[in-house]
Structure formats: C-alpha cells, structure tokens
Amino acid sequence: MRRCTMGRVVAALALGLSAVIASTAAQTLPMPQPGPKKDASSTWAPGLRPTLIAAGAQDGATVGDESKQRALVDRVNTYLSNISTLVGDFVQVGPDGARTEGQFYIQKPGKVRFEYKPPSRIDVIADGQSVVVRDRKLATQDLYPLSQTPLRFLLSDHIDLQRDTNLVSVAADDVFVTLVVEDKQQFVGNNRLMLMFGAKDFQLRQWTVTDPQGYDTTVAVYNLDTKTKPDPDLFKINYDNPDLQNTR
Numbered sequence: 001m002r003r004c005t006m007g008r009v010v011a012a013l014a015l016g017l018s019a020v021i022a023s024t025a026a027q028t029l030p031m032p033q034p035g036p037k038k039d040a041s042s043t044w045a046p047g048l049r050p051t052l053i054a055a056g057a058q059d060g061a062t063v064g065d066e067s068k069q070r071a072l073v074d075r076v077n078t079y080l081s082n083i084s085t086l087v088g089d090f091v092q093v094g095p096d097g098a099r100t101e102g103q104f105y106i107q108k109p110g111k112v113r114f115e116y117k118p119p120s121r122i123d124v125i126a127d128g129q130s131v132v133v134r135d136r137k138l139a140t141q142d143l144y145p146l147s148q149t150p151l152r153f154l155l156s157d158h159i160d161l162q163r164d165t166n167l168v169s170v171a172a173d174d175v176f177v178t179l180v181v182e183d184k185q186q187f188v189g190n191n192r193l194m195l196m197f198g199a200k201d202f203q204l205r206q207w208t209v210t211d212p213q214g215y216d217t218t219v220a221v222y223n224l225d226t227k228t229k230p231d232p233d234l235f236k237i238n239y240d241n242p243d244l245q246n247t248r
Contacts, residue, residue, distance in 0.1 A: 069170040072177055073162050075202060076195070080159040084108050095215035104221075105230040110146065110155045113234045126155065127237045141241055168192070175199055195243040 039059055080095040093099050102116040110128030121137040131149055132141040153164040161167055165181040171179070177197045182190060192210040208218045 027140075070162070072170050072172065073167065073179065076179060076197075077162075080161075081157070083226060084157075085229050086220050086224060086226055087228050089231060090114070091219045091220045092224075095217060100132070105234050106155075107156050107230050107232075107235060109153055111230075111235040112155060113230075125237055127153075127233060127235045130237060132237050139241075141238070172199055175203065177202065212220055 012187070013211045023067060033210075036122065083106075089101065089103055091099060091101050092116070095246075100116055100120045102114060102120070104115070105113045110126060114124040114128045115227075116122045121135055123134040123136060125132050125134065128147055129146055131144040131146050134141045146155075156164075156242050161179065162183060165183060168180040168182050170179055175198075177199050181193045181195075189210050194208045194210075196205045196207060198205055204221065206218055206220045208216050
C-alpha cells in the first residue's frame with residue numbers, strides 16, 4: 001500500500017477515534033450529513049466557521065461569544081476524558097463513496113484497534129508507543145510513532161482540545177454542534193478534523209477528516225459499549241515481524 005494511502009488511513013482513524021470516545025450511548029446507524037454551511041463572508045477554508053452559531057438559531061445567525069464556544073469545548077473534553085474503555089462498530093465512507101465497516105476497541109491510555117471487515121484487509125493497532133497499519137492478506141505492517149500521529153492526544157487520560165490541538169472553529173445550529181481542529185505532523189501532513197454532535201442531546205453523529213490531498217473520509221459509530229474491557233492481546237504489535245516497515 002502506498003505511503004499516502006497509509007497516511008490517509010491513520011488520519012481517518014485518528015478523527016474517528018476522537019469522535020468515538022465522545023459518545024457514551026448506543027445509537028442507530030447514522031447517515032452522513034453535510035457539514036456546516038460556509039459563511040460567505042468568511043475567509044476560512046470551506047466548511048469552517050469563525051464564530052459560534054447558536055443552537056436553535058435560524059440559519060445564518062451567529063453569536064461571537066467565546067464563553068459559549070468554551071462551554072461546548074469543555075463538554076466535549078469531559079466526554080473524552082471520562083471514557084477509559086470503549087468497544088463498538090464503525091462505518092466509513094471514503095472520498096470515492098466506497099463504504100467499509102468494522103469494529104473498534106479502545107483502552108486508554110494509548111491503545112486502540114480498528115478491524116475492517118472483508119473485503120477490506122486492514123487492521124490499525126496502537127499499543128501505547130506505536131501505530132501499525134496491518135495488511136492481513138499480505139501479512140505486512142507499516143509502523144508509525146504514536147507521538148507523531150493525531151492519535152497521540154486522543155488516547156491520553158486527560159484531554160483538552162483547546163490546549164492539545166489547533167482548535168480552528170466551534171459552530172452550532174439547530175441540528176449539530178461542530179468542532180474543527182487541525183493537526184500537522186510529519187507522517188500524515190496537515191489534516192482537518194470535523195466532529196459533529198447532536199445539538200439537542202450532544203451525542204456523537206459523525207466525523208470527517210480532510211487529508212493533505214484534500215480528500216474527505218466520513219465515519220459513523222454505533223453499538224457503543226463503555227463497560228466491556230477489551231482483551232489486552234488485541235493491542236499487541238509483533239515487532240519481530242520481518243515484514244514490519246518502519247516509517248519513522
């Protein structure tokens with residue numbers, strides 16, 4: 001698999017992870033929804049809003065209230081920090097519209113596993129130090145330092161998105177609350193991560209990553225379980241595998 005594809009997979013799952021942890025209740029499978037509309041007067045990148053849109057307000061109404069923005073971010077931080085384990089299912093829609101599904105397992109701090117169902121043959125595993133993208137058919141692994149991927153701050157015990165990331169915007173309307181962060185790292189480049197939550201119940205709906213090439217990948221989660229403790233063996237990386245490709 002090419003390096004750019006590997007980076008896209010890791011970046012997409014990093015975004016997925018942030019949104020996955022933020023939800024604590026099982027949901028029916030959500031359908032991807034459009035992101036916040038672009039403010040015609042904004043000079044920001046497409047899909048970003050420079051100010052908060054008040055929940056329940058009419059389309060286009062904005063409130064430039066930093067305290068309200070901070071309150072929304074604090075609520076997300078609380079969800080992220082309070083979750084120690086999480087198991088569930090995910091659906092991913094790629095830039096070409098292709099849909100893939102699978103299961104994920106999270107054990108904080110530092111450990112996560114995403115298993116894609118066939119015909120995909122990919123697993124993504126973090127053991128607290130490194131992340132590997134494993135091709136089950138070819139029996140190969142590509143290795144990334146956890147500290148140099150977007151996964152690093154999402155798997156920590158205490159999370160503060162405003163402190164640990166470049167928080168680009170906070171937006172809200174009568175349907176969604178949306179947070180956008182940007183992360184620039186050596187191996188995955190500059191990625192834009194958009195997290196979308198229900199405006200009324202604040203439950204996770206979906207998240208989208210825009211990779212350095214401008215491709216969007218959208219992920220949704222469901223059947224979430226915060227009580228089951230994953231098997232520790234799920235997070236083991238075989239560093240003795242002769243086909244392990246170190247991308248440090």
